[in-house]
Amino acid sequence: MGAASRPTSGGCSGYPAIDSINRVPSVLAAFLALAATTVAAANDGLASMRAAGVMRWGCDISGGAPFAFPDPSDPDRVIGFEVEIAEDLARRLGVRAERYSADWLALIDGLEAQRCDLLINGFEVTADRARVVAFSSPYFRYAQQLVVRAEDRDRFTSLAALAGSPIAVLNGSASIESLRTAGVPRSLIVEYDDSLAPFTETLLGRVDACLQESFIARFFAGHDERLALVEQTFDPGEYGVVVRKSDGTLLAEVNAALSAMRADGTLGRILQRWGLWNDAQRELGTERGPEVAAIPEAIGTPPADGLPWSLILWSLARAAAMTALLTVVSMPIATFAGLWLAIAILHGPKPLSRLCHGYVLVTRGTPLLVQIFLLYYSLPALGTWLGVPELLTWNKVVVGIVCLAANYAAYEAEIHRAALQAIPRSQWDAAGALGFTPRQTLRFIVIPQSWRLSLPAIINDLNSLIKDSSLVSMIGVQELLAVALGIGKASFAVPSMLVAAAAFYLVLSLLADWFGHSLERRARAVQALPEPIPR
Amino acid sequence: MSTPALEARQLRKHWPQSGQVLDGCTVRVERRTVHALIGASGSGKSTLLRCLGLLERPDAGSILFEGVTAADGPVVSNDPRVRRCVGMVFQEPNLFPHLTALGNVWLAPHRVLGLDPGEARERARMTLDRVHALHLADRRPDELSGGERQRVAIARALAMEPTVLLCDEPTSALDPMLTREVMAVLRELALDAGTNMVVVTHDMDFVAAAADSVDFLHAGRIRVSGSTDVLGTRGLDAELDRFLQRS
Numbered sequence: 001m002g003a004a005s006r007p008t009s010g011g012c013s014g015y016p017a018i019d020s021i022n023r024v025p026s027v028l029a030a031f032l033a034l035a036a037t038t039v040a041a042a043n044d045g046l047a048s049m050r051a052a053g054v055m056r057w058g059c060d061i062s063g064g065a066p067f068a069f070p071d072p073s074d075p076d077r078v079i080g081f082e083v084e085i086a087e088d089l090a091r092r093l094g095v096r097a098e099r100y101s102a103d104w105l106a107l108i109d110g111l112e113a114q115r116c117d118l119l120i121n122g123f124e125v126t127a128d129r130a131r132v133v134a135f136s137s138p139y140f141r142y143a144q145q146l147v148v149r150a151e152d153r154d155r156f157t158s159l160a161a162l163a164g165s166p167i168a169v170l171n172g173s174a175s176i177e178s179l180r181t182a183g184v185p186r187s188l189i190v191e192y193d194d195s196l197a198p199f200t201e202t203l204l205g206r207v208d209a210c211l212q213e214s215f216i217a218r219f220f221a222g223h224d225e226r227l228a229l230v231e232q233t234f235d236p237g238e239y240g241v242v243v244r245k246s247d248g249t250l251l252a253e254v255n256a257a258l259s260a261m262r263a264d265g266t267l268g269r270i271l272q273r274w275g276l277w278n279d280a281q282r283e284l285g286t287e288r289g290p291e292v293a294a295i296p297e298a299i300g301t302p303p304a305d306g307l308p309w310s311l312i313l314w315s316l317a318r319a320a321a322m323t324a325l326l327t328v329v330s331m332p333i334a335t336f337a338g339l340w341l342a343i344a345i346l347h348g349p350k351p352l353s354r355l356c357h358g359y360v361l362v363t364r365g366t367p368l369l370v371q372i373f374l375l376y377y378s379l380p381a382l383g384t385w386l387g388v389p390e391l392l393t394w395n396k397v398v399v400g401i402v403c404l405a406a407n408y409a410a411y412e413a414e415i416h417r418a419a420l421q422a423i424p425r426s427q428w429d430a431a432g433a434l435g436f437t438p439r440q441t442l443r444f445i446v447i448p449q450s451w452r453l454s455l456p457a458i459i460n461d462l463n464s465l466i467k468d469s470s471l472v473s474m475i476g477v478q479e480l481l482a483v484a485l486g487i488g489k490a491s492f493a494v495p496s497m498l499v500a501a502a503a504f505y506l507v508l509s510l511l512a513d514w515f516g517h518s519l520e521r522r523a524r525a526v527q528a529l530p531e532p533i534p535r
Numbered sequence: 536m537s538t539p540a541l542e543a544r545q546l547r548k549h550w551p552q553s554g555q556v557l558d559g560c561t562v563r564v565e566r567r568t569v570h571a572l573i574g575a576s577g578s579g580k581s582t583l584l585r586c587l588g589l590l591e592r593p594d595a596g597s598i599l600f601e602g603v604t605a606a607d608g609p610v611v612s613n614d615p616r617v618r619r620c621v622g623m624v625f626q627e628p629n630l631f632p633h634l635t636a637l638g639n640v641w642l643a644p645h646r647v648l649g650l651d652p653g654e655a656r657e658r659a660r661m662t663l664d665r666v667h668a669l670h671l672a673d674r675r676p677d678e679l680s681g682g683e684r685q686r687v688a689i690a691r692a693l694a695m696e697p698t699v700l701l702c703d704e705p706t707s708a709l710d711p712m713l714t715r716e717v718m719a720v721l722r723e724l725a726l727d728a729g730t731n732m733v734v735v736t737h738d739m740d741f742v743a744a745a746a747d748s749v750d751f752l753h754a755g756r757i758r759v760s761g762s763t764d765v766l767g768t769r770g771l772d773a774e775l776d777r778f779l780q781r782s
């Protein structure tokens with residue numbers, strides 16, 4: 001995957017340090033390609049889609065407007081021009097549209113792992129990508145557009161006029177290629193991780209202009225009179241629906257439906273509603289149809305009557321419940337699995353001990369994110385290979401929980417190991433002299449004591465798990481951070497949403513501490529004997 | 536001659552770091568006797584006792600409880616019926632800190648012997664009473680004095696009703712006052728019929744008053760073995776004379 005794989009749409013993919021994430025799919029590429037071919041050979045996309053009566057279309061709802069994003073006035077609803085295209089497409093194919101969400105960077109892998117049938121999410125038709133997946137005929141044509149400060153409106157009227165000035169772009173976006181092709185030196189291209197940053201940097205004067213796809217420029221800068229859009233656009237490109245290469249029949253049906261959509265004015269109407277219509281669309285054969293006014297959401301302004309806080313808090317509360325669920329289920333599993341690993345390492349037969357030690361080393365030595373991707377995309381292949389295709393149906397919450405539990409088990413194992421080793425040898429002697437077997441000694445004498453020692457460190461890890469659980473948003477689990485970012489971007493309120501999310505995290509963390517302390521109190525108390533059986 | 540309560544034949548044990556610690560020890564504890572094990576520091580008394588308690592694998596030799604083999608060379612029996620023939624009281628009480636005094640005594644009868652909780656509780660209370668520690672039943676180990684802890688440890692071992700109770704200097708960590716307290720308990724137990732004991736001790740008064748027989752260990756070998764009268768006789772063994780002179 002090259003630079004072209006970055007979401008220009010993503011315009012709004014808001015994860016920091018995205019560069020490292022970007023590499024994940026390529027690291028796994030060979031493995032996943034194998035996974036994909038195994039699975040793809042087994043199914044025909046169109047047939048299974050028809051059989052299920054559902055078209056699962058993939059998108060990243062934290063990618064921001066106007067693609068597919070949480071409605072600022074009702075964050076539970078996902079809206080956007082691609083949502084409308086997907087729904088119309090499904091209707092024409094005679095099935096129901098069902099959204100599949102994942103991080104933008106993970107969508108193609110998700111498609112190949114059969115987690116969805118097709119992708120509609122600002123995928124530019126590029127030669128690089130066309131080697132991996134198949135594209136439908138395009139549904140939208142964009143071009144690159146410069147944004148400058150309003151006072152420079154008359155000075156910088158073209159890219160040529162900006163010669164020698166630094167220009168901001170979104171990290172890894174197609175805009176970089178455009179600038180490079182136009183001969184702008186690398187040193188003048190300034191990349192930012194956040195979609196809003198190029199605009200704010202332009203405003204602050206650190207750069208003289210920023211470049212992005214035209215409608216994103218309009219969406220983010222159109223309502224701000226301190227910024228001006230440079231009229232002349234350049235370097236056009238197109239978005240297409242993405243399907244698996246093996247799904248030739250599905251591709252043909254999608255193309256037929258898109259042609260009809262273009263010809264009967266449906267697509268034209270959708271683009272007009274979202275303020276995306278321009279004459280360039282005609283070049284794709286898209287009919288404008290009767291004139292329709294743009295809906296308010298299409299004009300990127302913050303909601304006039306303030307943010308709908310009660311709805312937003314409700315959404316965040318439910319996302320926090322997802323975060324809590326991930327934590328509450330995975331931490332006990334991690335704790336017990338970790339204890340088991342520690343016992344196996346310390347007391348197991350040599351091969352088992354080595355194996356478990358190796359597991360701990362590998363798990364602690366590799367990023368959780370890689371593990372999540374690996375498990376999520378390899379399960380379907382594994383399922384087919386083992387002849388249990390049900391593995392396919394493991395949903396992402398389950399995958400997320402398994403990953404978090406498996407990862408944290410390695411850390412908990414080390415905590416338990418240290419605590420078990422801290423129990424003096426003399427306790428084992430005393431137990432041995434009383435006739436306890438090693439197993440009984442562990443269970444009744446050593447673990448009750450080591451548990452007291454390990455508990456504070458485990459509660460500490462519980463706290464960090466609450467926050468680490470946000471990583472499973474990469475496979476589309478709508479947990480707290482992902483939802484907060486999604487709403488924030490759609491409502492131009494990222495900072496306040498992050499503060500709100502932080503508040504929820506804090507509450508969860510305090511709850512965890514409170515729970516931890518009550519556990520510690522109980523662990524410190526002497527164990528009561530069962531009451532004598534009344535006679 | 537009846538089968539002895541405990542018999543160890545030609546026990547050998549070496550540690551890589553410290554060489555041959557037991558160099559062919561033969562010990563015979565008759566039924567209903569208190570057997571004392573004396574010797575200088577480092578002579579191998581604890582090692583011998585740990586082998587007898589099946590906590591250590593001897594390199595060679597055998598151990599029999601009432602004629603039943605418990606260890607044959609490094610092969611130590613896993614049979615719980617065999618293992619529960621011995622109980623041990625260590626230099627340190629090694630009580631389980633997460634349980635009360637009663638819980639310490641209760642745990643093994645319940646979990647190892649499989650008595651139901653109420654029955655085990657009754658037995659634990661009776662045993663604590665025997666060592667005059669019933670009033671301490673609900674205390675945690677860290678709420679007990681050293682002597683009280685050691686009494687609870689004795690009760691914990693006794694509650695398993697072992698054929699032989701092995702005591703490794705049970706009073707060496709205690710001051711003279713407490714020593715007397717614990718020794719009084721042990722003496723009482725010793726006089727109580729049916730208890731076989733092996734006691735490692737430096738307390739010659741205790742040996743004289745409560746022991747029936749004694750082994751003198753020196754450099755991993757048993758140099759003198761016999762009734763407690765040997766302690767009053769000089770000239771039997773030069774090492775023993777030297778040892779008695781010092782203590």
Ligand SMILES: Nc1ncnc2c1ncn2[C@@H]1O[C@H](COP(=O)(O)OP(=O)(O)OP(=O)(O)O)[C@@H](O)[C@H]1O
Nearest residue numbers: 550552553556574575576577578579580581582583
């Ligand atoms: N686990 C061990 N590893 C190596 N050497 C050991 C070990 N335990 C004991 N020894 C060595 O074996 C020898 C006998 O030790 P042991 O504890 O049996 O002596 P002891 O007669 O009980 O002495 P004390 O009266 O001081 O308790 C000593 O030299 C000691 O260093």
Ligand SMILES: [Mg+2]
Nearest residue numbers: 580581582703
């Ligand atoms: Mg000793």
